[in-house]
């Protein structure tokens with residue numbers, strides 16, 4: 147998954163080093179990949195009606211990388227386990243990412 151270089155903001159970086167500034171990006175790519183893995187596990191848990199497992203993995207993915215998808219998945223999973231305050235918090239996270247402030 148492409149990332150934006152944190153040093154110079156060059157988007158679309160897929161290599162170990164930034165094409166513009168040479169910043170080492172290997173660890174950031176590993177974090178993004180780990181977040182994607184947790185998100186895939188959350189999807190699988192949701193499919194299997196393992197609501198608490200889905201919530202834990204969605205939260206784990208969010209901890210690594212804040213994405214609208216991880217927030218929405220945590221929102222659904224929190225609602226499914228009956229955690230209304232948690233569901234509302236995740237809904238707010240999802241809305242904030244979907245409509246970021248300039």
Ligand SMILES: [Zn+2]
Pocket residue numbers: 151152153154155156164165166167168169
């Ligand atoms: Zn850079």
